[in-house]
Every structure is written in structure tokens, then in C-alpha cells.
Amino acid sequence: MRHLLTLVFLSMLFLSNCQPEPLPVQDPGVYLDDKQTTERDRGFWQQPGAVMDAMGDLEEKVVADIGAGKGFFARRLAPIADRVIAVELTDTLISELAALRDRELPSARRSRLEPRLGTPDDPNLEDNEVDIILFVNTLMYIERREQYLKKISPALRPDGRIVIVDWKKKDTDIGPAKSNRIALGDLEDMLKNAGYHLVSSDDETLEYQYIVVADKLQ
Structure with missing residues (x-):
């Protein structure tokens, strides 16, 4: 009897150890606190x-990255473009962008990345200053979008373009609330009303976002 109980105990122990571990819950990775995980995802x-392909030829171009955040695109653009103006709204983010520039660019090329403080309704760009204006996950947070798009038009040089990457207005695994997103058709109308010519509208390349390219009417 004693041997039988021992055998039963060992069998139960063996079976419990053979149970598969539960799979970890996958975080969508958009707003994670872990910087390395966020960057990787x-x-x-x-x-x-x-996105950079949609921006066209970047060599010898000045790019304004409006809503640059912590430099996800600015750090990739700076080694290629002539200059990147990384626009943000807080001193903290401006300091982080400056630290990124000093950390990742050699001293001879640090002038290629310029953090610039803007305001919610003014990116602080000079007339005829930039060739490309980039918005990534930013335009949806601007209150008076059409007026903002009109305001930045003088900053574009002749043959300049605006590139907007934002969330598709549908249910997705990651991203902000659907109610806060801009429908692609609404954005296209907004650009036309603000005095731009629609060059391309890509709703397929990115899983969660669209890429819209426009230039200003001459």
C-alpha cells in the first residue's frame, strides 16, 4: 500500500510538471513604458x-518633423537629409531630442538635427524654410487641423511636399481610440480645402496607418 501511494504521488508530480506554461499576454507595444520594447515593436x-520612401529624395532636403516625440523618425532622417527640424511642444522633449542628437550624431553632423520648440497652433517654421513637412501620429491631436495646415503652407519651398502618417479609422490591435482618429477621406478633403494638391493616398502599405502625400497648389 505504501509503495502504491508513493507511485501515485510520483505520477501526479510528473503530470503537473508536464503541463504547458501559459502563454504570456502580448502587449501591443504602442504606449509601453519600456523604451527598448517600444522602439523594437x-x-x-x-x-x-x-514612410521615408514616400517622402521621396531626402538628400539636400530640409525636413520638419512636427510632433517628433523622442526622435523615432528624426534620428533616422538626420543622417540622410541636409537638416531635420524636430518640432515639439515641451522643454522636456526638446532636451531629450538634443540629448539624442549629441549621443547619436558625430559632432560634425549635429547641426543636421535641430530641436525646435513650437506651440499647439504654430510649429515655429519660417517662410520658405523646408522641403518636406512630416506628421506621424500627430495631426489627430491638433485641434484646428485645417487652419494649421494652411498656416504651415508658406514654410514649404517650391516643389515642397507634406507627408501625413496617421491611424486608420477602424478597429486595430494597437493605437488610440477610434473616435479620435481622422478618416482618410476626411483628411483628403481637409488637405484640398487647405490649399494642397493630393499626390498619393496609401491605405495598404502599413497595417494600422495610412500615408498621404500632398504638395501645395502653385
């Missing part, structure tokens, strides 16, 4: 190479 779904 966003690098996968954001497809920065595809």
Missing part, C-alpha cells in the same frame, strides 16, 4: 523605411 509595425 514600433520599428516593426511603423515600417519607417516605407
Whole structure:
């Protein structure tokens, strides 16, 4: 009897050890606190190479990255473009962008990345200053969007373009609330009303976002 109980105990122990571990819950990785995880996950779904391809030739171009955040795109653009103006709204983010510049760019190329403090309704760009204006996950947070788009038009040089990457207005695994997103058709109308010519509207390359390219009417 004693041997039988021992055998039963060992069998139960063996079976419990053979149970598969539960799979970890996958965090979508958009607003994670872990900077390395956020960067890795966003690098996968954001497809920065595809966005930069949509921006066209970047050599000898001045790019304004409006809503640059902590420099996800600015750090990738600075080694290629002539200059990147990384616009943000807080001194804290401006300091982080400056630290990023000093950390990642050699001293001879640090002038290529310029953190610039803007306001919610003014990115503080000079007339005829930039060739490309980039918005990534930013325009939806601007209150008077059409007026803002009109305001920045003089900053574009001749043949300049605006590139907007924002969230598709549908249910997605990651991203902000659907009610806060801008529908693609609404954005296209907004750009036309603000005096831009729609060059391309890509709703397929990125899983969660669209890429819209426009230039200003001459």
C-alpha cells in the first residue's frame, strides 16, 4: 500500500510538471513604458523605411518633423537629409531630442538635427524654410487641423511636399481610440480645402496607418 501511494504521488508530480506554461499576454507595444520594447515593436509595425520612401529624395532636403516625440523618425532622417527640424511642444522633449542628437550624431553632423520648440497652433517654421513637412501620429491631436495646415503652407519651398502618417479609422490591435482618429477621406478633403494638391493616398502599405502625400497648389 505504501509503495502504491508513493507511485501515485510520483505520477501526479510528473503530470503537473508536464503541463504547458501559459502563454504570456502580448502587449501591443504602442504606449509601453519600456523604451527598448517600444522602439523594437514600433520599428516593426511603423515600417519607417516605407514612410521615408514616400517622402521621396531626402538628400539636400530640409525636413520638419512636427510632433517628433523622442526622435523615432528624426534620428533616422538626420543622417540622410541636409537638416531635420524636430518640432515639439515641451522643454522636456526638446532636451531629450538634443540629448539624442549629441549621443547619436558625430559632432560634425549635429547641426543636421535641430530641436525646435513650437506651440499647439504654430510649429515655429519660417517662410520658405523646408522641403518636406512630416506628421506621424500627430495631426489627430491638433485641434484646428485645417487652419494649421494652411498656416504651415508658406514654410514649404517650391516643389515642397507634406507627408501625413496617421491611424486608420477602424478597429486595430494597437493605437488610440477610434473616435479620435481622422478618416482618410476626411483628411483628403481637409488637405484640398487647405490649399494642397493630393499626390498619393496609401491605405495598404502599413497595417494600422495610412500615408498621404500632398504638395501645395502653385
